[in-house]
Amino acid sequence: MSDEQIRLAELRDEIDQIDQQIMDLISARARCAQEVAHVKMGANPGQDVFFYRPEREAQVLRRIKDSNPGPLSGEEMARLFREIMSACLALEKPMHIAFLGPIGTFTQAAALKHFGHSVVSVPLPAIDAVFREVESGAAHYGVVPVENSTEGMINHTLDMFMSSPLKICGEVQLRIHHHLMVSPKNKDQEITRIYSHQQSFAQCRQWLDTHRYGIERVTVSSNAEAARRAAEEPGTAAIAGDMAAELYGLEKLATSIEDRPDNTTRFLIIGREEVPASGHDKSSILVSMRNKPGALYQLLEPFHSHGISLTRIETRPSPSGTWAYVFYIDFEGHMEDEQVSKLLAKVDDEAVELKRLGSYPIGVL
Ligand SMILES: C=C(O[C@@H]1C=C(C(=O)O)C=C[C@H]1O)C(=O)O
Numbered sequence: 001m002s003d004e005q006i007r008l009a010e011l012r013d014e015i016d017q018i019d020q021q022i023m024d025l026i027s028a029r030a031r032c033a034q035e036v037a038h039v040k041m042g043a044n045p046g047q048d049v050f051f052y053r054p055e056r057e058a059q060v061l062r063r064i065k066d067s068n069p070g071p072l073s074g075e076e077m078a079r080l081f082r083e084i085m086s087a088c089l090a091l092e093k094p095m096h097i098a099f100l101g102p103i104g105t106f107t108q109a110a111a112l113k114h115f116g117h118s119v120v121s122v123p124l125p126a127i128d129a130v131f132r133e134v135e136s137g138a139a140h141y142g143v144v145p146v147e148n149s150t151e152g153m154i155n156h157t158l159d160m161f162m163s164s165p166l167k168i169c170g171e172v173q174l175r176i177h178h179h180l181m182v183s184p185k186n187k188d189q190e191i192t193r194i195y196s197h198q199q200s201f202a203q204c205r206q207w208l209d210t211h212r213y214g215i216e217r218v219t220v221s222s223n224a225e226a227a228r229r230a231a232e233e234p235g236t237a238a239i240a241g242d243m244a245a246e247l248y249g250l251e252k253l254a255t256s257i258e259d260r261p262d263n264t265t266r267f268l269i270i271g272r273e274e275v276p277a278s279g280h281d282k283s284s285i286l287v288s289m290r291n292k293p294g295a296l297y298q299l300l301e302p303f304h305s306h307g308i309s310l311t312r313i314e315t316r317p318s319p320s321g322t323w324a325y326v327f328y329i330d331f332e333g334h335m336e337d338e339q340v341s342k343l344l345a346k347v348d349d350e351a352v353e354l355k356r357l358g359s360y361p362i363g364v365l
Contacts, residue, residue: 037092058361086116104224170269195226
């Protein structure tokens with residue numbers, strides 16, 4: 001054998017030995033997780049056991065990213081541990097995660113990015129159906145889109161929080177890449193119709209006007225539905241993501257056609273319990289104010305005086321009456337923090353209504 005062949009064989013033997021150690025350690029870790037499940041069940045007999053601990057998972061992933069020695073990037077290493085934790089949690093309790101479907105949507109991709117692939121992901125036809133699935137207990141958690149960097153807030157999600165008892169338990173961001181895709185069997189046919197979701201058409205408007213001007217654009221309920229139709233109907237194409245292309249066997253004619261290169265959608269994890277502090281958290285509230293001069297100043301001044309950073313403020317028409325508004329506010333910190341607790345007491349004094357939507361770990365992946 002040549003020197004290179006001898007060296008290759010030595011390295012492969014070393015990799016085999018390391019793989020055995022990794023497998024042994026992951027198995028030992030999984031057995032620990034099983035023991036943790038028993039401890040959780042014994043801690044509060046007869047009460048709901050929340051096996052999924054968002055704050056703990058965020059701490060694990062953040063520590064992995066911060067202590068990663070390379071050569072893999074911190075993101076890559078955290079994604080590997082995300083899947084290990086997902087498998088460990090599934091040993092404790094298989095998580096049922098409802099998401100805005102159908103299968104193949106960006107929301108499903110966000111759900112799998114946040115929870116890992118060892119969950120049972122359940123597609124629902126609309127955002128309110130996702131809320132209802134979690135409220136009823138049919139799903140442990142839900143994943144819904146809340147804002148896009150190009151198109152702004154998803155109002156249906158914000159409006160659901162006005163009436164739902166659910167809490168925000170986490171957040172996850174996804175870079176959104178849109179592709180123009182067709183069925184391979186129709187690849188040589190002229191495209192006379194393009195299917196996609198309204199948000200996707202809006203995020204690719206300039207590209208379409210430049211490269212596919214004049215072709216009919218038909219809005220459908222989701223990108224996955226667009227891909228399904230393009231797979232079945234000759235002369236049609238879809239704008240959708242990688243998951244939909246793979247799911248429906250479509251070929252990409254043009255990739256990453258979104259107008260803004262940083263096109264990102266933020267998703268919320270909704271659940272039935274409040275999340276303890278992880279050390280790197282944010283909070284969300286809904287506040288309705290009397291419609292009088294200085295109302296907005298009265299609402300925002302306490303954030304300044306208590307040194308709390310706002311990360312998002314949106315207004316929505318209040319269901320209670322004409323021209324009354326509800327403010328949807330995200331800010332840094334956890335509601336258990338002393339300064340945040342004082343802030344919310346002050347806001348509560350000024351507001352007509354204050355609804356605490358939840359405190360949750362800042363997204364890690
Ligand atoms: C092991 C636990 O249960 C779950 C699994 C975790 C893990 O694999 O690290 C972390 C948090 C929980 O979602 C735990 O609560 O510590």
